Amino acid sequence: MPAVSFQSISKSFVTPRGAFHALRDISLDIEEGEFFGLLGPNGAGKTTLISILAGLARATEGRVSVLGHDVQSDFAAARRSLGVVPQELVFDPFFNVRETLRLQSGYFGISNNDDWIDELLHHLGLSDKADANLRQLSGGMKRRVLVAQALVHKPPIIVLDEPTAGVDVELRQTLWQFIARLNKQGSTVLLTTHYLEEAEALCTRLAMLKHGHMVALAKTSELLAQASTNVLRFKTDDALPALLSAQARVTGRIVQLPAQNAQDIERQLAALRDAGVRVEDVEIRKADLEDVFLNVMARPDEQDAQTLESAI
C-alpha cells in the first residue's frame, strides 16, 4: 500500500477573472520509506497539493489517501499518519516552546510525551529555548519549533513544505541530519524545496510541477542521467555569438553551456575565440539537477504546445 496516493487530483479556484486551474489531473503514489521531492517554480501548485493532502483544502476532482485512509472520509486516521511542516510561520504567541509541543501532543490525544519532546528539542538544537516564549524566537528558531510540532505524534509520513526557505546553513544541516535519520528508521518523507542541491542530495525520487501539470516523475538518478553530461562554465563581459547565446544559461557575468562531449566543448571555445569573446575562470563541470530542472521547465507545456499547434 502506498504511503500517499494522489489519484487524478485537479484543483480550480474561483477568481474574479473566472476559474483558475492550479492543479490538473495529478496522479502519483509515494511508497513507504521513500524520500520524495516535489519541485516546481513559484506558483506551480506544490503548496496546493500539500494542502489537499493535509486536508486543509479540498480537491475539485480526484481523491487522496494516506496509508489507505481517504483524507476526506477518514480524516482523523489520515491526519494522524501525517506530520506537516507548513511554509507559513503561524503560532499562538502566548505559549512557550514546551507548552506548544505539549498542547500539540494533547491534540493527538498523547499525554506524558516529554521524553520524545526532549529528544525533538535536542535534535533540533532547541533544548535551551524550551522555556522561551514563541514571540522571543528568531524566524529560524520558530521554523525549528514548527518542525518539532509536526513530529510530536511520531507520524510515519513527514511532509515538509519549503522547510529551509530563508534559514541559515546551520539549521539546514541540523534539520537534514535529523530528517534523514528518521527516514533511515522508516519514515516516509515528502519535501518541497527550491534548493535543488538539497533535493539532489536527499530525494531518491522527484516529481516536477509546472502550471499545475506534472511534467516529470522519475528517480533522481534517472533524471540526472538524462541531462547533458557536462557544462562549460565561464565568466565574460562580452556578448555571446548568436549560436551559443541560444543555449546558454546566463547569470550576471556567469555563462553556462551544456556540452555532450569534448568535441562540443572544443567547438564552443573555438566559436568564442572567433567571436573575440574574452573569457575568465573557465571550468567544466558535471550537469546537476538544476540543469535538468531548467531544461524541463524550458520545454513548452501542454497548454503552450496546444497554443503552438493552433498557431501553425
Ligand SMILES: Nc1ncnc2c1ncn2[C@@H]1O[C@H](COP(=O)(O)OP(=O)(O)OP(=O)(O)O)[C@@H](O)[C@H]1O
Ligand atoms: N485561494 C486561492 N485563490 C486563487 N488562487 C490561488 C489560491 N491559492 C493558490 N492560488 C494560485 O494557485 C497557484 C499555485 O499556488 P501554490 O501556492 O500551490 O504554488 P507553489 O508551487 O507552492 O508556489 P511557491 O513555490 O511560490 O510556494 C498560484 O498561481 C496561486 O496564485
